[in-house]
Amino acid sequence: MRNGTKESRELASVRLDEQRLVKMVKRGDHAAGRELVEKHKQRLFAFVWRLMRNNQDAEDICQEAFLKAFSSLASYNPMYRFSTWLFTIAYRLCLNNKRRPRGFQGEFELDNLVEGNDSSASDIAESEDAGRMKDLVWRAVDRLNDSQKAVTLLFYRENYGCQEIAEIMNLPVATVKSHLFRARAKLKEMLEQAGDADCWIRFRNPDVAAG
Amino acid sequence: MITCEHTKNLLDAYLNDELAGSMAAEVDAHLLDCPHCRHQLSLLEACGNVVRLDINEPKISEDFTDRLVAILEENASPTNAWPQLRRGIAVATGLLGIAAAVALVVGFYPRRPTQPAIEIMPSKYTPAQPTSLVETVTEDFLGWPIGDVLDAGERISSVIELGRLGLIQTSDPIDLYPAEFNSSRPPDTVPAQTKPELDVLETLPDLEEDSEVL
Numbered sequence: 001m002r003n004g005t006k007e008s009r010e011l012a013s014v015r016l017d018e019q020r021l022v023k024m025v026k027r028g029d030h031a032a033g034r035e036l037v038e039k040h041k042q043r044l045f046a047f048v049w050r051l052m053r054n055n056q057d058a059e060d061i062c063q064e065a066f067l068k069a070f071s072s073l074a075s076y077n078p079m080y081r082f083s084t085w086l087f088t089i090a091y092r093l094c095l096n097n098k099r100r101p102r103g104f105q106g107e108f109e110l111d112n113l114v115e116g117n118d119s120s121a122s123d124i125a126e127s128e129d130a131g132r133m134k135d136l137v138w139r140a141v142d143r144l145n146d147s148q149k150a151v152t153l154l155f156y157r158e159n160y161g162c163q164e165i166a167e168i169m170n171l172p173v174a175t176v177k178s179h180l181f182r183a184r185a186k187l188k189e190m191l192e193q194a195g196d197a198d199c200w201i202r203f204r205n206p207d208v209a210a211g
Numbered sequence: 212m213i214t215c216e217h218t219k220n221l222l223d224a225y226l227n228d229e230l231a232g233s234m235a236a237e238v239d240a241h242l243l244d245c246p247h248c249r250h251q252l253s254l255l256e257a258c259g260n261v262v263r264l265d266i267n268e269p270k271i272s273e274d275f276t277d278r279l280v281a282i283l284e285e286n287a288s289p290t291n292a293w294p295q296l297r298r299g300i301a302v303a304t305g306l307l308g309i310a311a312a313v314a315l316v317v318g319f320y321p322r323r324p325t326q327p328a329i330e331i332m333p334s335k336y337t338p339a340q341p342t343s344l345v346e347t348v349t350e351d352f353l354g355w356p357i358g359d360v361l362d363a364g365e366r367i368s369s370v371i372e373l374g375r376l377g378l379i380q381t382s383d384p385i386d387l388y389p390a391e392f393n394s395s396r397p398p399d400t401v402p403a404q405t406k407p408e409l410d411v412l413e414t415l416p417d418l419e420e421d422s423e424v425l
Binding site for chain 1: 223226227251254255257258259261262263265266267268269270271272275276278279280282283284286
């Protein structure tokens with residue numbers, strides 16, 4: 001469960017800072033633009049990468065999203081977070097990119113096998129179970145459809161509420177909740193099946209269970 | 212006390228922080244007593260925690276920001292203002308061209324003249340009433356000198372015609388300004404400078420007998 005009060009204060013602070021930077025960028029301050037990019041680039045890239053599963057495509061989309069966001073600052077509504085607007089643009093670019101006919105798929109599939117780099121945010125040595133659980137969860141996330149995947153990432157990774165996700169994805173709130181419900185059900189089912197599979201393996205191979 | 216079925220249906224809202232305080236407390240109370248529902252909640256929370264906390268994506272390129280800012284600066288540079296200026300010039304040129312084309316069409320359009328474009332000046336010369344050559348000759352024969360009736364050019368033409376018609380002898384000298392004719396006109400009214408050339412009369416052929424008489 002989330003801590004509403006602390007997050008609200010943090011969000012308010014982030015929003016004020018964003019609005020200040022956006023105003024400066026509107027006045028042509030390139031240093032403020034650089035700061036905005038630095039604040040959002042990795043999170044945006046991570047989100048896009050999870051959808052596209054391709055490094056080059058993800059960077060191209062991120063670049064295009066920033067350029068579009070900066071070029072249309074006049075129409076940016078300060079009621080919303082800049083990141084909300086940025087993710088909205090990026091999500092639509094991802095969908096457009098996925099709808100385009102693709103040529104050679106081999107490289108794309110190869111990149112799919114690359115789970116990421118070795119640098120992890122955790123300093124604690126990871127147990128085998130924890131690692132396996134993460135692997136299972138991400139494999140399950142990869143098997144979600146685009147809408148369910150986007151809702152899951154925006155909700156958990158970016159900490160957006162259902163209302164904001166609905167604006168980003170241009171969906172009704174009820175549809176967003178439905179996607180989230182189904183995504184959770186699928187993730188849970190995969191973990192449960194993996195747990196059952198483990199029991200079956202231990203039953204057939206007591207040596208593995210003992211080891 | 213809510214049941215497992217109730218709790219199962221409420222878990223999503225519970226995870227979304229959407230339950231009212233009293234309902235959230237009911238779910239908490241049930242979870243304390245129900246291992247099955249606790250297990251279900253743990254699975255969901257584990258999935259959410261992995262997605263939230265496991266930052267496992269590749270890093271974006273280190274020069275991403277530099278490249279992006281370079282593009283932004285290039286787009287904002289004065290040289291890139293040229294496309295807008297060119298666009299403005301193109302639009303203005305197009306409008307001028309349209310205006311010129313319209314002016315050209317209007318200028319060359321043959322309008323129906325409501326009045327003559329060039330004012331026709333009333334002639335200072337009142338053409339003489341057309342008279343037949345016979346009448347002219349008759350008058351002259353009656354005594355009116357030819358030179359008093361016609362101007363120099365017409366006199367010559369008339370004399371030539373008269374010779375052709377055989378009405379006068381071309382070999383005879385013709386004094387176009389005979390003073391002894393009985394004319395009401397004073398002889399000195401004929402200006403001397405209008406005296407015609409007479410040489411041409413000597414070149415006329417004689418009329419043949421079957422020539423037509425006008």
